[in-house]
Amino acid sequence: MSYKLYYWDGIPGRGEFVRLALEEGGADYVDAAREPGGTDEMLKLMKAPGGAAPPFAPPFLVDGDLLIAHVANILFYLGPRLGLAPEGEGLRTIANGLQLTITDFVAEIHDTHHPIGVSHYYESQKPEALRRAADFLSERLPKFLGYFERVLSQNSSGPNQMVGDRLSYVDLSLFQVIEGLRYAFPRAMDAYEANIPRLVDVHDAVRVRPRIYSYLASERRLAFNESCIFRHYPELDRQS
Amino acid sequence: MSYKLYYWDGIPGRGEFVRLALEEGGADYVDAAREPGGTDEMLKLMKAPGGAAPPFAPPFLVDGDLLIAHVANILFYLGPRLGLAPEGEGLRTIANGLQLTITDFVAEIHDTHHPIGVSHYYESQKPEALRRAADFLSERLPKFLGYFERVLSQNSSGPNQMVGDRLSYVDLSLFQVIEGLRYAFPRAMDAYEANIPRLVDVHDAVRVRPRIYSYLASERRLAFNESCIFRHYPELDRQS
Numbered sequence: 473m474s475y476k477l478y479y480w481d482g483i484p485g486r487g488e489f490v491r492l493a494l495e496e497g498g499a500d501y502v503d504a505a506r507e508p509g510g511t512d513e514m515l516k517l518m519k520a521p522g523g524a525a526p527p528f529a530p531p532f533l534v535d536g537d538l539l540i541a542h543v544a545n546i547l548f549y550l551g552p553r554l555g556l557a558p559e560g561e562g563l564r565t566i567a568n569g570l571q572l573t574i575t576d577f578v579a580e581i582h583d584t585h586h587p588i589g590v591s592h593y594y595e596s597q598k599p600e601a602l603r604r605a606a607d608f609l610s611e612r613l614p615k616f617l618g619y620f621e622r623v624l625s626q627n628s629s630g631p632n633q634m635v636g637d638r639l640s641y642v643d644l645s646l647f648q649v650i651e652g653l654r655y656a657f658p659r660a661m662d663a664y665e666a667n668i669p670r671l672v673d674v675h676d677a678v679r680v681r682p683r684i685y686s687y688l689a690s691e692r693r694l695a696f697n698e699s700c701i702f703r704h705y706p707e708l709d710r711q712s
Numbered sequence: 713m714s715y716k717l718y719y720w721d722g723i724p725g726r727g728e729f730v731r732l733a734l735e736e737g738g739a740d741y742v743d744a745a746r747e748p749g750g751t752d753e754m755l756k757l758m759k760a761p762g763g764a765a766p767p768f769a770p771p772f773l774v775d776g777d778l779l780i781a782h783v784a785n786i787l788f789y790l791g792p793r794l795g796l797a798p799e800g801e802g803l804r805t806i807a808n809g810l811q812l813t814i815t816d817f818v819a820e821i822h823d824t825h826h827p828i829g830v831s832h833y834y835e836s837q838k839p840e841a842l843r844r845a846a847d848f849l850s851e852r853l854p855k856f857l858g859y860f861e862r863v864l865s866q867n868s869s870g871p872n873q874m875v876g877d878r879l880s881y882v883d884l885s886l887f888q889v890i891e892g893l894r895y896a897f898p899r900a901m902d903a904y905e906a907n908i909p910r911l912v913d914v915h916d917a918v919r920v921r922p923r924i925y926s927y928l929a930s931e932r933r934l935a936f937n938e939s940c941i942f943r944h945y946p947e948l949d950r951q952s
Contacts, residue, residue: 589847607829
């Protein structure tokens with residue numbers, strides 16, 4: 473039986489972290505909200521009474537009777553099933569911790585263009601966004617990316633993957649974060665990437681994995697755009 | 713061997729979600745950063761080279777050789793060991809999803825007083841905080857609390873707990889969220905709580921559990937204050 477992924481149609485967003493794992497793992501899955509009538513079906517599932525717990529927000533994954541919400545939770549569940557998690561509870565717990573740091577980073581990336589609230593358009597919170605994005609680029613981006621670089625350099629199995637001795641969903645997610653940051657903040661990333669050579673290597677290695685390479689060239693891969701988490705507003709990028 | 717919890721001394725903060733589970737579970741644990749020299753030890757662990765993965769930030773838990781970062785990850789690990797998780801992978805996955813929604817909610821609560829960045833004082837981002845807090849109270853607080861209320865009402869095992877048929881760490885965390893919101897936004901909570909009777913019942917039931925009741929009266933329980941996630945700035949609360 474195939475997995476059903478539900479996420480807002482038209483943007484890569486948080487759904488993309490799940491798609492990359494499903495694609496690399498060769499999973500049988502349906503990108504359900506992109507099917508005809510799929511968005512209505514998604515909204516119905518979110519409002520349905522009954523069920524152990526409705527999701528607060530997309531993405532969520534349906535596997536038989538189980539509905540799983542939150543990217544890190546979905547990936548923790550899928551990881552061992554798709555051969556994308558390390559062996560053993562210890563390393564899996566560490567992978568989950570790393571994924572949750574990615575979750576926090578992604579939320580901060582989102583908030584550069586929405587520092588006041590998601591119920592308002594970017595244009596109505598632009599002065600605040602300019603200030604928040606400047607702080608993000610000077611303080612938070614180096615802190616998070618520097619941290620991930622350090623994790624790679626400290627991995628006792630070598631710097632080719634974030635945890636253990638094989639590719640995991642954490643590496644796939646970091647590929648997507650780098651892609652998104654390059655789209656959103658090209659000048660800042662151009663200036664910063666020399667500081668994170670191992671992370672760039674992991675990104676490059678993920679990009680050319682046969683299944684990922686083929687996925688990226690397919691129409692299943694959605695392009696970044698200004699409705700997504702990663703938005704390119706030149707005024708928020710590094711100036712100079 | 714006892715668990716070692718590391719979190720910034722002097723504030724309940726995110727560490728409190730872990731403390732409540734350790735206390736209710738009757739765990740043998742040390743609140744390590746509150747011991748003499750403990751904060752230095754914590755900072756050393758965060759900077760130490762080697763180890764499978766250093767934590768990005770406190771709280772983290774040390775159990776023997778394993779260092780576990782992020783509240784939801786720590787609780788997922790501790791839950792079954794302390795009798796505070798539901799039975800079976802399905803319900804545990806649902807509990808984890810609920811805890812991650814709490815994580816997101818807590819981050820939004822924090823950002824009401826720090827909408828621009830953690831590297832700046834509240835006073836230097838007060839205009840933005842006033843706008844963000846107003847949006848939070850009108851849009852986000854009802855959305856999150858209304859969601860948790862709905863989860864309780866839809867639980868097929870009854871509305872006395874968030875998931876399954878027994879107390880879990882999710883209920884303990886929601887107790888703390890309600891406590892924190894009452895501290896930070898007393899006027900807003902006073903006006904809103906009639907909408908969430910089941911959630912208030914869960915809060916009240918947690919508060920009088922013998923181990924929690926005794927913990928809350930002890931000096932191990934830290935008071936809320938204005939260095940914490942939950943801060944009482946009257947100007948950010950509901951006006952009138």
